[in-house]
Amino acid sequence: MFGLDLNVKYRGFELFMLFTGYSAYQRLLNTPYYQNHSTRKYSNVLVDGLPNGNPHPNISTTTSTNNMQTSDYWIVDASYLRLRNAAISYSLPKNIVEKIYMSDLKITLYGTNLLTFSKMKATDPESINAGITNFPLFRTFALGLSVNF
Numbered sequence: 626m627f628g629l630d631l632n633v634k635y636r637g638f639e640l641f642m643l644f645t646g647y648s649a650y651q652r653l654l655n656t657p658y659y660q661n662h663s664t665r666k667y668s669n670v671l672v673d674g675l676p677n678g679n680p681h682p683n684i685s686t687t688t689s690t691n692n693m694q695t696s697d698y699w700i701v702d703a704s705y706l707r708l709r710n711a712a713i714s715y716s717l718p719k720n721i722v723e724k725i726y727m728s729d730l731k732i733t734l735y736g737t738n739l740l741t742f743s744k745m746k747a748t749d750p751e752s753i754n755a756g757i758t759n760f761p762l763f764r765t766f767a768l769g770l771s772v773n774f
Contacts, residue, residue, distance in 0.1 A: 643710040652703035703750035705743035729773040738764045
């Protein structure tokens with residue numbers, strides 16, 4: 626598990642970025658997205674190939690206990706790097722804010738879950754059931770204004 630906290634300031638601008646991730650991280654694809662249940666067909670990911678490149682076994686399109694046996698067929702490299710939080714802000718110069726009777730005025734744009742780099746493209750490597758049987762990880766944006774008098 627690793628992370629990087631980056632904070633850069635230059636002439637009233639400030640950039641903050643928080644990266645997190647895992648390396649040498651493996652996941653078991655034991656989610657309904659990848660595995661067949663009842664009469665539901667397999668996802669395109671299984672038909673086209675798993676992220677680990679494993680060859681396809683003889684799987685049935687009907688209910689079968691052999692289809693979902695835990696094995697290394699379902700294990701994939703889920704290592705990832707995620708831009709978890711980012712913010713860019715601008716503080717107006719003192720000579721401008723003092724003219725409008727303030728001591729500080731800062732505008733900030735925030736974002737969360739902005740980018741994820743991983744071999745797993747169809748599901749989230751951190752929360753494999755996100756958006757399938759659990760709520761998805763949301764990408765959010767917010768605009769902030771900080772005023773001091």
